[in-house]
Amino acid sequence: MRYDSITEAIGNTPLVRIDPAVHGLRHIDLYAKLEMLNPFGSVKDRAAWNMARSRLPGARERGEAIVELSSGNTAKALAVIAGMHGLSFRSVTNRMRIPEVKDLLLLLGAEIEELPGRSECLDPTDTEDPLTLFHQRLNESGSAHLHTDQYFNALNTEAHESGTGPEIVADLDGRAPDWFVACVGTAGSSTGVARALRAHDPAVRVIGLVGEKSDFIPGIRNVD
């Protein structure tokens, strides 16, 4: 495989069968999709690129900076994409939990703004949370921002509906799995993959995993 740009290497990650001796589940074929093999290191490369790509032409001339509410992997991908296109990148978050990620983002030239809020992910039902208020202001401002808006941008989900999900079906020789299990942040990946799998087989069951209970789980609630 030969590519002209690193962004063309996003997606088409391998689906690897986990040895039953490792997972210990009987009568279950368990596969892992190795999203960490995306070029910027995670499943979020797909969404970051899909949300940013059409807005990059002319962004530098307009003096825009990419802005996203992210404490980790979306920020990593957007920081590289911004750098590739001569733009600056600003990551706004309540919590930059992992020091290595923070160091890497700073190394990539990102500007990090840490707010004193509670929730790790944007929770619009928490109207007092500084992250919610920042998000509101960002949408109202009409300023020179390229706000990728991962929690509400349909291109986040679409990256997985057109990419990740169909890749899984193709690698299973045209079959959808009985179950699909995914971690939920914005719910873009779980929702998009679920849509693709269910278009293939409406009986597919989807499990979304969250780190802690939250009243607001974006997107995934609309899957059914």
Ligand SMILES: Cc1ncc(COP(=O)(O)O)c(C=O)c1O
């Ligand atoms: C490694 C990893 N997996 C899954 C997710 C959740 O993805 P989504 O935002 O599409 O729900 C994230 C979100 O940050 C992530 O970093």
